[in-house]
Amino acid sequence: MANVNGKKFGLTCLFPIIRKDRTDSLALRAYLRKMDGDPYGSPLSKVPLIHMARFAIIDDLPYQGVPNNRDDLLSDYMLFVCDFDGVNVDTLVAAMIENIKPEVEKIWKHCVAYPGLASKDALTAYFERCQLETNLFLADRPDDAVTDILHALVCKREFTQFVKDYQARPVSDQKAGFEAMWERVQRVQREQPPHPGSL
Amino acid sequence: MGVARRDADLADIQGNILRGYRSFPFARFLFFKIKSPPAGRAFIDELLTAKVTPAQWRSKPLATTNVALTFCGLAALQLDAQCLASFPPEFQQGMKRRARLLGDKLDEWHDPWKDHSDNVHVLVSCYAQDFEKLSEHCRDLLEKDGVKKLLDDPKGIEQLKPDQDAAMLVVNGKASRVEHFGFQDGLSNPDIDRVRGDGGGTGNPVAELGEFILGHRAEGGEVPPMPAPKALAWNGSFLVLRKLEQDVLGFRRFVREQAILLKQVLGSALPADTNAEEFLAAKMMGRWRDGSPLDLYPIKPAGDPTNKFSYADDPKGVGCPLGAHTRRANPRASLGFGGQLVRRRRLIRRGIPYGEYLPDNAVTADGSRGIIFQVFNTSIERQFEFVQRQWINYGDVFGQGDDTDPITGTRYRDGRTVVAGEEPLNRSKDSAGRMVIPGDERTGRPPFLCCDIPNFVTTKGGDYFFVPSLTGLRLLASGKVYV
Numbered sequence: 210m211a212n213v214n215g216k217k218f219g220l221t222c223l224f225p226i227i228r229k230d231r232t233d234s235l236a237l238r239a240y241l242r243k244m245d246g247d248p249y250g251s252p253l254s255k256v257p258l259i260h261m262a263r264f265a266i267i268d269d270l271p272y273q274g275v276p277n278n279r280d281d282l283l284s285d286y287m288l289f290v291c292d293f294d295g296v297n298v299d300t301l302v303a304a305m306i307e308n309i310k311p312e313v314e315k316i317w318k319h320c321v322a323y324p325g326l327a328s329k330d331a332l333t334a335y336f337e338r339c340q341l342e343t344n345l346f347l348a349d350r351p352d353d354a355v356t357d358i359l360h361a362l363v364c365k366r367e368f369t370q371f372v373k374d375y376q377a378r379p380v381s382d383q384k385a386g387f388e389a390m391w392e393r394v395q396r397v398q399r400e401q402p403p404h405p406g407s408l
Numbered sequence: 409m410g411v412a413r414r415d416a417d418l419a420d421i422q423g424n425i426l427r428g429y430r431s432f433p434f435a436r437f438l439f440f441k442i443k444s445p446p447a448g449r450a451f452i453d454e455l456l457t458a459k460v461t462p463a464q465w466r467s468k469p470l471a472t473t474n475v476a477l478t479f480c481g482l483a484a485l486q487l488d489a490q491c492l493a494s495f496p497p498e499f500q501q502g503m504k505r506r507a508r509l510l511g512d513k514l515d516e517w518h519d520p521w522k523d524h525s526d527n528v529h530v531l532v533s534c535y536a537q538d539f540e541k542l543s544e545h546c547r548d549l550l551e552k553d554g555v556k557k558l559l560d561d562p563k564g565i566e567q568l569k570p571d572q573d574a575a576m577l578v579v580n581g582k583a584s585r586v587e588h589f590g591f592q593d594g595l596s597n598p599d600i601d602r603v604r605g606d607g608g609g610t611g612n613p614v615a616e617l618g619e620f621i622l623g624h625r626a627e628g629g630e631v632p633p634m635p636a637p638k639a640l641a642w643n644g645s646f647l648v649l650r651k652l653e654q655d656v657l658g659f660r661r662f663v664r665e666q667a668i669l670l671k672q673v674l675g676s677a678l679p680a681d682t683n684a685e686e687f688l689a690a691k692m693m694g695r696w697r698d699g700s701p702l703d704l705y706p707i708k709p710a711g712d713p714t715n716k717f718s719y720a721d722d723p724k725g726v727g728c729p730l731g732a733h734t735r736r737a738n739p740r741a742s743l744g745f746g747g748q749l750v751r752r753r754r755l756i757r758r759g760i761p762y763g764e765y766l767p768d769n770a771v772t773a774d775g776s777r778g779i780i781f782q783v784f785n786t787s788i789e790r791q792f793e794f795v796q797r798q799w800i801n802y803g804d805v806f807g808q809g810d811d812t813d814p815i816t817g818t819r820y821r822d823g824r825t826v827v828a829g830e831e832p833l834n835r836s837k838d839s840a841g842r843m844v845i846p847g848d849e850r851t852g853r854p855p856f857l858c859c860d861i862p863n864f865v866t867t868k869g870g871d872y873f874f875v876p877s878l879t880g881l882r883l884l885a886s887g888k889v890y891v
Contacts, residue, residue, distance in 0.1 A: 365809075369842070369857070372857045373857055373859045376669070376673045376856065376857055377669050377672035377673050
């Protein structure tokens, strides 16, 4: 399947926005604009399987050549692009309902035919209906889950600090320092794994 | 395939773009504000009468004059709205509105850029063979009857002070082509198709003229987008001028202190007869102080400031580290595909130092010193800004994560902290100033991690300029710019 690459799924959806004098479009735009105020960069960082997500409002498709004819859409659209760990849309929808229910409601309530949160299957079917057929999904690290990448970043940070502190020290000190560093990395991973967006 | 190549019209293209003014060691940059469109047009006409220097001359002048305008300058001439709208967005915005993208901090800027307003409309660059001639040339220009009248007229033009002087450095009593950190400068300019280079052909792949001069075939086989009308843009170029202050004492101190650590780490693996400080400084720069490239001379300098090398045989950075300044600024074949991936990011550099060279034994530094960095390209966004953002202030494509250029990269105060109220360049909390000097498995030299690198170079001002051809300047002076 073209939108699966290794352990990752690349979702691209276009959701039509309710058209009532563009009230919904404006409200949605205002909400999306504030999302990066979240301490971790986005409320979507609370969904542990999301690598990357982007929203965009598409409100018109003006043709810029000559003659300059306007090409109006029947409604505005919300583009939602998301890479996540999983093999189908259901995995993402379930994780979003579990972790960011209020945010899902605040965003998708502005979209045409949004079924609400009562039924996960209905919401999955809705996402699938709005999904675009895509191909050539390029994933930077197709076989690494979000947790793997966060762990690697912790390793990188700790290892860099270790090299900085010990590169000029005797080998015996380096060995002890490395063991302490490695134990610290394991402990962080075991007891306090980093939150997405915190590194 | 693509559009046909044309020879460069060197009599129409302004000087110092395709051929540098290396034989003019003294420069002065004058800044002007246009107070009314007729005055702006008259000023350009006066400059043309005084003679704007083209790329080709019959006999070498004692001094040169070149003219460039910011977008605000073009707007102050009240050009047709369609003409103004046809200039690229990054040029319309100007450098200070792009400051965050470039990693610049506006509160550190000097006059005439300091007030952050859009006052700098016209840049007049004068170069001369000696200082007296330069002063005389600038005085003659400013005291020319027509110019003097415009300067005295409340609706004329205003000269914005201070002027910016710059000159080739004098080191140990001798004129030298080094910059303030002590490295030979201006060595890596591209060879351009059908244009004889400053020092003759280097044998490197030539760059298409259209990467630097508007209206000509570029690397994609196309003529890149250019402003309208064609008569205004043709044979013009875009200039990025930046006043870059160099912290010479800071650089020397850092190299001295890190070299002690380097010696401890490398021990006997440090190449014999190699000074650790020179070794470290060269690894950060990518060339030895005498200009010899590490790619060809990884162990010691050879007095060969050649431009013919590609990094193709050094994919791990054993000779020249992947994060070294010259390798970032012009990665050549580092990214594979025979260097094809960098061919749309080439720049012509015409930097000239300002301030006095700090003696090697100096313990304090009076005054400001650095370089008036000038690059020419046909797309500021695709060329200069890409290099600055992706290659200098970020390093992922070179396998350097978010480590920045060790010499010119922007780092926050301690490499980790974001200044209050400022948007971070990147969110990572461990984006310290840092560079890996890879080890050498053949000789057993261990790797070295260069840590806590402070800022050595700070932008103190500058802007984006359009450099019209002589035809373009005449058109602007005529006021008949019709789209």
